[in-house]
Amino acid sequence: MSEKELVSCDHKTVESSGTRKLVVNCKRCEKEHSLSDCLPSLILSLEDEYNIDSIIVSDFLEEQYIGSGVKILSQIRDIAGEMETFSSRGEDEKKCMECELKPSILYPRLKRKFIQDPGIIYEMIGNISVKVERKENCHRCRRSLVEELEILGNRAISLRSEVLKEGFDIIG
Numbered sequence: 418m419s420e421k422e423l424v425s426c427d428h429k430t431v432e433s434s435g436t437r438k439l440v441v442n443c444k445r446c447e448k449e450h451s452l453s454d455c456l457p458s459l460i461l462s463l464e465d466e467y468n469i470d471s472i473i474v475s476d477f478l479e480e481q482y483i484g485s486g487v488k489i490l491s492q493i494r495d496i497a498g499e500m501e502t503f504s505s506r507g508e509d510e511k512k513c514m515e516c517e518l519k520p521s522i523l524y525p526r527l528k529r530k531f532i533q534d535p536g537i538i539y540e541m542i543g544n545i546s547v548k549v550e551r552k553e554n555c556h557r558c559r560r561s562l563v564e565e566l567e568i569l570g571n572r573a574i575s576l577r578s579e580v581l582k583e584g585f586d587i588i589g
């Protein structure tokens with residue numbers, strides 16, 4: 418996937434008879450007419466939209482996601498949001514300046530990769546866990562990362578169980 422900046426898809430929220438619908442217009446998105454191509458942008462579209470009951474993605478065809486589909490997409494959004502929050506953890510120690518795991522560098526990168534391909538989260542967590550053991554990282558980052566990775570890991574587990582339950586096909 419290209420390195421160009423990710424932006425949300427054109428979207429709006431429509432409320433009718435007590436339900437909230439996110440209507441995503443992908444007609445002008447550069448993609449190959451499949452949800453997985455627009456997934457990162459769709460996740461970003463969900464970032465400021467909570468309590469959505471259904472999602473309509475329209476390009477040439479119209480696809481509707483309800484129930485579990487919405488839940489899965491919202492879980493991905495929440496994990497990405499957690500990464501965003503972790504990225505602003507303070508970097509107090511001088512060693513943080515050169516720490517390869519400093520949150521302001523690590524998490525934005527992680528978030529970007531994750532929303533492009535949510536299925537790789539386990540691998541990402543595993544890779545970082547290995548790095549956490551290395552001496553060149555500062556204590557503070559190491560200590561915080563252990564907790565943060567556990568939180569992300571638990572969220573990833575519930576995401577996976579939802580995906581498996583539904584056989585939702587956007588995540589490998």
Ligand SMILES: [Zn+2]
Binds near residue numbers: 427443446459
């Ligand atoms: Zn789109």
Ligand SMILES: [Zn+2]
Binds near residue numbers: 512555557558559
């Ligand atoms: Zn550090």
